[in-house]
Amino acid sequence: MELVSNAPSGPIERSWETHKFGLKLVNPANKRKHNIIVVGTGLAGGSAAASLGELGYNVHCFCFQDSPRRAHSIAAQGGINAAKNYHNDGDSVYRLFYDTVKGGDFRAREANVYRLAQVSVNIIDQCVAQGVPFAREYGGLLDNRSFGGAQVSRTFYARGQTGQQLLLGAYQALERQVGLGTVKMYPRTEMLDLIVIDGKARGIVTRSLNDGKLGVHFGDAVVLATGGYGNVFYLSTNAKGCNATAIWRAYKRGALFANPCFTQIHPTCIPVAGDYQSKLTLMSESLRNDGRIWVPKKAGDKRNPASIPEEERDYYLETRYPSFGNLVPRDIASRAAKAVCDAGRGVGETGLGVYLDFSEALKRLGPQKIAERYGNLFEMYERITGENPYEVPMRIFPATHYTMGGLWVDYNLMSTIPGLFVLGEANFSDHGANRLGASALMQGLADGYFIIPYTIGSYLANIKTERYSEDAPAAKEAVANVAAITKKLLDANGKRTVDSYHRELGKILWDYCGMSRNAAGLKKAAGMIAELRQDFWRNVRVLGSNEEFNQSLEKAGRVADFFELGELLCMDALHRNESCGGHFREEYQTDGEALRDDANFCYVAAWGFQGAGRPPSLTKEPLVFNYVKPSQRSYK
Amino acid sequence: MKLTLHVWRQKNAEDRGRMVRYEVPGVNEHMSFLEMLDMLNERLTEKGEDPIAFDHDCREGICGMCGMMINGKAHGGFKGTTVCQLHMRHFKDGDELYLEPWRAAAFPVVKDLAVDRSAFDRIIAAGGFISVPTGSPPDGNAIPVPKEDADLAMDAAACIGCGACVAACPNAAAALFVGAKISHLAHLPQGQPERKRRALAMVRQMNREGFANCSNIGECEAACPKQIKLEVIAQTNERPETVSGGVG
Numbered sequence: 024m025e026l027v028s029n030a031p032s033g034p035i036e037r038s039w040e041t042h043k044f045g046l047k048l049v050n051p052a053n054k055r056k057h058n059i060i061v062v063g064t065g066l067a068g069g070s071a072a073a074s075l076g077e078l079g080y081n082v083h084c085f086c087f088q089d090s091p092r093r094a095h096s097i098a099a100q101g102g103i104n105a106a107k108n109y110h111n112d113g114d115s116v117y118r119l120f121y122d123t124v125k126g127g128d129f130r131a132r133e134a135n136v137y138r139l140a141q142v143s144v145n146i147i148d149q150c151v152a153q154g155v156p157f158a159r160e161y162g163g164l165l166d167n168r169s170f171g172g173a174q175v176s177r178t179f180y181a182r183g184q185t186g187q188q189l190l191l192g193a194y195q196a197l198e199r200q201v202g203l204g205t206v207k208m209y210p211r212t213e214m215l216d217l218i219v220i221d222g223k224a225r226g227i228v229t230r231s232l233n234d235g236k237l238g239v240h241f242g243d244a245v246v247l248a249t250g251g252y253g254n255v256f257y258l259s260t261n262a263k264g265c266n267a268t269a270i271w272r273a274y275k276r277g278a279l280f281a282n283p284c285f286t287q288i289h290p291t292c293i294p295v296a297g298d299y300q301s302k303l304t305l306m307s308e309s310l311r312n313d314g315r316i317w318v319p320k321k322a323g324d325k326r327n328p329a330s331i332p333e334e335e336r337d338y339y340l341e342t343r344y345p346s347f348g349n350l351v352p353r354d355i356a357s358r359a360a361k362a363v364c365d366a367g368r369g370v371g372e373t374g375l376g377v378y379l380d381f382s383e384a385l386k387r388l389g390p391q392k393i394a395e396r397y398g399n400l401f402e403m404y405e406r407i408t409g410e411n412p413y414e415v416p417m418r419i420f421p422a423t424h425y426t427m428g429g430l431w432v433d434y435n436l437m438s439t440i441p442g443l444f445v446l447g448e449a450n451f452s453d454h455g456a457n458r459l460g461a462s463a464l465m466q467g468l469a470d471g472y473f474i475i476p477y478t479i480g481s482y483l484a485n486i487k488t489e490r491y492s493e494d495a496p497a498a499k500e501a502v503a504n505v506a507a508i509t510k511k512l513l514d515a516n517g518k519r520t521v522d523s524y525h526r527e528l529g530k531i532l533w534d535y536c537g538m539s540r541n542a543a544g545l546k547k548a549a550g551m552i553a554e555l556r557q558d559f560w561r562n563v564r565v566l567g568s569n570e571e572f573n574q575s576l577e578k579a580g581r582v583a584d585f586f587e588l589g590e591l592l593c594m595d596a597l598h599r600n601e602s603c604g605g606h607f608r609e610e611y612q613t614d615g616e617a618l619r620d621d622a623n624f625c626y627v628a629a630w631g632f633q634g635a636g637r638p639p640s641l642t643k644e645p646l647v648f649n650y651v652k653p654s655q656r657s658y659k
Numbered sequence: 660m661k662l663t664l665h666v667w668r669q670k671n672a673e674d675r676g677r678m679v680r681y682e683v684p685g686v687n688e689h690m691s692f693l694e695m696l697d698m699l700n701e702r703l704t705e706k707g708e709d710p711i712a713f714d715h716d717c718r719e720g721i722c723g724m725c726g727m728m729i730n731g732k733a734h735g736g737f738k739g740t741t742v743c744q745l746h747m748r749h750f751k752d753g754d755e756l757y758l759e760p761w762r763a764a765a766f767p768v769v770k771d772l773a774v775d776r777s778a779f780d781r782i783i784a785a786g787g788f789i790s791v792p793t794g795s796p797p798d799g800n801a802i803p804v805p806k807e808d809a810d811l812a813m814d815a816a817a818c819i820g821c822g823a824c825v826a827a828c829p830n831a832a833a834a835l836f837v838g839a840k841i842s843h844l845a846h847l848p849q850g851q852p853e854r855k856r857r858a859l860a861m862v863r864q865m866n867r868e869g870f871a872n873c874s875n876i877g878e879c880e881a882a883c884p885k886q887i888k889l890e891v892i893a894q895t896n897e898r899p900e901t902v903s904g905g906v907g
Binding site: 162 | 717784850
């Protein structure tokens with residue numbers, strides 16, 4: 024298979040305009056004849072479903088939560104980037120493009136990233152019009168702040184709840200369409216398989232989480248906006264329900280999976296407290312604007328932080344990266360934290376933590392200003408740890424947060440299965456090997472509001488609408504496949520709980536395929552996962568039946584997919600003999616910094632399912648950089 | 660520490676339901692309340708007993724999916740805290756806790772502690788939005804918004820739609836939830852032309868869903884994990900022409 028990106032040639036500034044003009048249109052009377060399936064209601068799925076409904080398509084929209092407003096985009100704290108240059112500090116579309124390509128360590132497609140930077144400005148306007156209460160200055164204009172990995176103030180925010188407010192904007196637009204009858208919403212409904220007929224995505228099989236009923240839904244196109252796969256690590260900043268089942272089952276139907284090893288470990292999370300821990304909580308990266316990160320200079324220094332004098336503290340980011348200081352990109356900040364903890368200089372009971380200290384900012388700005396900026400984050404920290412960050416420095420440690428990899432898509436956001444579109448974190452497209460702060464919200468909304476409404480029309484204008492019945496062989500086969508998986512999980516009737524397997528899988532991945540990786544460890548991990556997976560199918564205990572609200576059964580299906588995905592993750596990490604962005608291979612470094620190998624690995628690695636028990640195929644999409652010349656990322 | 664839990668068990672909406680007693684030893688003070696329930700569920704599963712169903716997702720107090728009554732208080736009754744953010748250090752050895760689902764005619768039980776809150780979605784679908792198509796709106800700075808207004812809008816917009824206000828209200832009214840959305844949108848210059856229609860449509864839908872009337876008791880404000888103020892209800896009511904008949 025050859026991967027055709029469909030990225031336009033010609034001057035990059037004009038490419039999206041030119042491409043859009045070349046896309047076919049569906050006339051308004053024909054739009055209502057098309058059924059479109061949208062899975063997921065986060066920023067990407069919610070905005071896509073609302074916008075497509077508004078255009079006049081018949082949209083069927085699915086989410087596993089009890090309401091579309093719960094999707095995990097809601098938890099994003101810090102902000103959303105846009106190249107508005109409201110502050111005259113030298114920002115531009117080109118600079119946001121440049122920062123994102125460089126921040127992604129030159130592993131993203133230039134044309135996609137340029138388009139993302141271009142539409143970023145429309146997103147802010149759209150959200151303001153919807154009533155998103157962005158932070159304002161006293162003059163009534165939009166306020167901005169700077170964010171990790173950027174030297175300009177281009178981040179728009181709504182207190183520490185930017186994701187919530189953007190999602191509620193998209194949710195309200197979506198509910199408006201539900202009220203108008205253009206979108207039918209299916210909450211508590213999980214997609215469990217993709218129906219492919221004559222090589223095209225034509226529908227999905229779902230399971231109602233209320234009563235286990237399987238549903239067959241046909242559409243002329245299927246849009247997956249189902250988020251990332253960070254929960255493969257068990258402990259992550261993702262919501263407990265976040266899962267990879269939709270994209271994984273699409274992979275098993277022929278969609279290629281790109282760059283699974285590009286996972287992001289976020290530097291500022293609350294450290295793990297004990298074995299019972301069920302998830303990790305992020306402390307917004309915006310805290311790094313005013314907080315200073317340090318550890319004691321001496322290993323094993325257990326004194327309380329206030330009694331460690333200034334000259335015995337190591338503000339390691341400020342010393343090592345003087346020009347970016349505490350604002351270096353996430354991958355770099357995380358690895359630096361790991362390095363000081365590995366050297367025995369970590370803080371807290373477990374030694375897996377570093378200080379994020381606000382004492383200087385409190386002196387400079389006063390507690391009121393700090394409360395205005397970070398009040399809700401400080402409260403959240405205190406609620407979880409029982410410590411007051413106005414008095415003692417926060418303790419933070421890196422945690423899995425975001426996955427840059429995902430289903431491969433072309434410039435139109437279409438996967439290798441015609442008619443299957445993938446948006447937001449579920450695709451691989453814009454962030455390369457590392458995502459910059461405040462860029463995920465931007466990408467989700469760009470895909471949903473401003474890209475898919477155009478590109479899906481062109482696909483629909485080019486295909487014949489077909490009506491299928493549930494008796495179509497592909498539909499029957501997919502239903503049978505789902506029923507067989509459910510039966511197998513219920514029949515295992517073994518001894519161990521689903522969570523105990525998930526926890527063990529997560530630990531293997533965190534230890535061998537987390538912040539730093541090496542060939543021997545990855546091989547070992549792949550073997551351990553395969554063994555654990557076999558044990559899972561024999562020895563898992565899922566009580567109850569399919570025909571009821573059964574949360575263990577839901578989890579079991581998702582964990583089964585995480586096992587397979589975990590193996591692919593290790594395989595991809597092992598094949599990529601270089602370090603770039605969030606993928607750090609110990610064998611490839613220079614002076615502790617990631618060492619890319621552009622001669623051999625300047626490509627997207629897209630893996631194809633070849634059947635159970637057979638190794639996946641590897642297809643490469645070469646990356647060409649015409650504008651931003653690959654260089655070693657330096658934040659020094 | 661060791662706790663005794665009495666948990667409402669109900670197989671589905673039709674089942675009558677009953678309280679079941681569980682002894683839970685080995686609770687660590689740093690666990691969250693839901694992690695304590697996870698641990699109990701693991702033990703139940705190992706014993707071959709049906710684990711307790713409860714809704715939850717983000718576990719950081721923002722998605723609004725979790726919620727239950729603990730000793731008669733929504734989310735446990737700790738100021739500004741959802742049950743997923745409630746930690747066991749607030750309890751002590753030997754405590755006896757009663758866990759029940761949100762009780763409201765408009766929130767039928769799905770199973771055990773999980774309820775159906777889709778009535779809230781239908782209220783938003785009726786009018787909880789500004790009618791703006793995706794497209795080319797004016798520049799974000801074209802209409803300045805006084806900081807005070809933006810802040811008040813944000814205060815109300817912080818609602819997470821968890822339903823604690825309904826559960827805490829002796830009338831099972833949804834006035835705080837609806838008022839929060841009316842107040843959020845009313846404080847912004849965008850969408851002013853439809854503000855009356857929007858408020859009326861939401862209040863009508865609220866009444867249709869079977870939420871009872873507000874009688875200004877204020878339990879909702881006390882229970883709200885996002886500390887939405889009672890003022891949002893006052894704002895709903897202050898213009899009788901906007902919400903004819905008022906909310907109560």
